[in-house]
Amino acid sequence: MYLSHLSLTHFRNYQKLEIDFSGPLTLFQGENAQGKTNLLEAIYYLATSKPVHAQTEREIVDWLAEDEPIPFARVAATVLTDASRRPLELEIVLSQRGEGGAFQKQIKINGSNKRSLDLVGQMRAVLFLPEDIKLxxxxxxxxxxxxxxxxxxxxxxxxxxxxxxxxxxxxxxxxxxxxxxxxxxxxxxxxxxxxxxxxxxxxxxxxxxxxxxxxxxxxxxxxxxxxxxxxxxxxxxxxxxxxxxxxxxxxxxxxxxxxxxxxxxxxxxxxxxxxxxxxxxxxxxxxxxxxxxxxxxxxxxxxxxxxxxxxxxxxxxxxxxxxGSRGQQRTAALSLKLAEVQAMTVATGAAPLLLLDDVMSELDAVRRSTLLTALEGVPQALLTTTDWDDFTPEFRARAQLFTVAKGAILPLSA
Ligand SMILES: Nc1ncnc2c1ncn2[C@@H]1O[C@H](COP(=O)(O)OP(=O)(O)OP(=O)(O)O)[C@@H](O)[C@H]1O
Ligand SMILES: [Mg+2]
The missing domain is CATH 1.20.1050.90 (RecF/RecN/SMC, N-terminal domain)
Known part of the structure; x- marks a missing residue:
């Protein structure tokens, strides 16, 4: 399972984003409120057809899209599953029916209209969030x-x-x-x-x-x-x-x-x-x-x-x-997520995409290294951080690096 391209239009604070991925590790750094969580949410939305935090799906449509003739949000991705099959093209478009009307969800797989039921399971992902302790x-x-x-x-x-x-x-x-x-x-x-x-x-x-x-x-x-x-x-x-x-x-x-x-x-x-x-x-x-x-x-x-x-x-x-103490609860939640990665791999025969949102900041050294070990052997992991120093220079040398600022993503110039 490999996400090779992501395209966002009017998704939360991304007016327009086209991004290519290469290699197993991608690290995004950005200050608070720049769009790190939104980016991972967009990918998870394609995997699960459900927004991570939003109560209603209209929340994910960029506020600025209200100026468009028909307000909409679009998330699309190219996913490589196995070498013998052609890449999967996945797409979700949310668009408003009439002024002030409800948002309608349209899903496409390789260009054909499909139901949520058909989408879920195409690109499998496990998401790690700092608030996983809520589990x-x-x-x-x-x-x-x-x-x-x-x-x-x-x-x-x-x-x-x-x-x-x-x-x-x-x-x-x-x-x-x-x-x-x-x-x-x-x-x-x-x-x-x-x-x-x-x-x-x-x-x-x-x-x-x-x-x-x-x-x-x-x-x-x-x-x-x-x-x-x-x-x-x-x-x-x-x-x-x-x-x-x-x-x-x-x-x-x-x-x-x-x-x-x-x-x-x-x-x-x-x-x-x-x-x-x-x-x-x-x-x-x-x-x-x-x-x-x-x-x-x-x-x-x-x-x-x-x-x-x-x-x-x-x-x-x-x-x-x-x-449980906070630390015990956090450890249990992390153990559960790591178990989920393994269970999903066993059940489907392919490792899921790992999405890790600012998780390092919440973890001590032992937990950080356990988590990073879990990334080894996984075809693709996308991670966010506010601080480059949360990751070792060796790790950074192996990853594709980007900075996130105000809904724009730029490769880190060396
Ligand atoms: N529908 C929307 N339209 C436009 N902007 C939005 C929408 N929903 C959320 N935002 C804005 O997107 C910005 C980035 O949010 P995001 O949660 O991705 O930040 P972050 O980089 O993860 O920050 P942090 O480090 O604090 O977690 C926020 O300022 C938020 O107000
Ligand atoms: Mg965030």
Missing amino acids: VDGSPGERRRYLDIALCQISREYTRSLSQFQKVMTHRNGLLKTLREQNARPNDANVAGQLAFWDEQLTAHGSAVMARRHQFVQQLEQCAHQRHLELSDEREQLALQYLPSFNLGNMSDADYARLKENRLDRIEPVQDNNGLTAEQLQPHFMAKLASRRGREIAAGNTLYGPHRDDLRFLANGRDLRTY
Whole structure:
């Protein structure tokens, strides 16, 4: 996977940018607020079809583009995948429909119109941000978003299941609200009949999502555990626990209750954990919905499923969200990201692009060198910094160097 050319028009503070990349390492230096994060965001946007920070996609359109007859933003890239295939041309255009209207997203792959679903996974990337610590100490929603972005890049099947699950849940929530307004009785055969179709659909797609997340967390854990051990001078055992909103059937109910309360030292699996499939999980999901129908109608909302999942980080058995120091949390987040790089490489057979935004400033010497070691052997890494001195002269000698100022990028003259 190699990004050889990037082209931006009206993307945040870049009015116009054309840039070619060569070699595995590219380092961008710039003062604050010059466009370093925006540049990496543009690349990640092409990889994931989602803006990194923005609440709405219109935020990424350059403010100055409002003077254009039709305000728009465009990101396009040429990506080399493998020598035998022709380069991939990827493009996203956001354009406004009518004055003050909504922005519409148009995606092209090699010139043909495509859906987001087709774009994600074409150019895979892992993004390192200084605020990655939020994965450990932030809300469950951030951790679910993280899992989804990683898994959607790895698996089209996952992307499809997730999108189907969301559609079905919207319909089902509509029905639950209607039933609530009608004061429907949960045990009424008619109510069960109305929900039956949606329950079946919800649990089919939801189980596929949960089984894949469960498997992915186990994969991540293996590698993250190793990285965390190295980073903590062999002192800390990192564990990742996938926390679904109901017992998936892979442990006893007593163990599940203790897991939720974080009082579980050892899980006695009732079946081989690695083999947990959507088919095995679905009956447990169905049973949960059947037993909680009254509660869901009262809430007018779907209360169980992948949209209520969480992920827990433990160091030597203690929850890092509650008990971890900033340094421990940061180390766990870095171990997780490094594990993601490996998991993605294993799952797809090709290393992802690495995007590292100003991460050096947050890391001590050991963590810096671990991170730089992870870059070795990766076909391409793009890094930003405010300070050249965050990188050794040897590293800089191996990298392509640019300066970023006011939305313009210039090669560093020697
Ligand atoms: N839609 C937009 N249109 C124009 N400018 C924007 C838009 N969105 C953000 N900006 C501006 O882009 C500038 C650069 O932001 P960016 O986050 O890339 O800076 P940075 O170089 O990463 O800085 P730092 O070192 O502080 O992280 C900011 O001043 C911001 O106000
Ligand atoms: Mg920045």
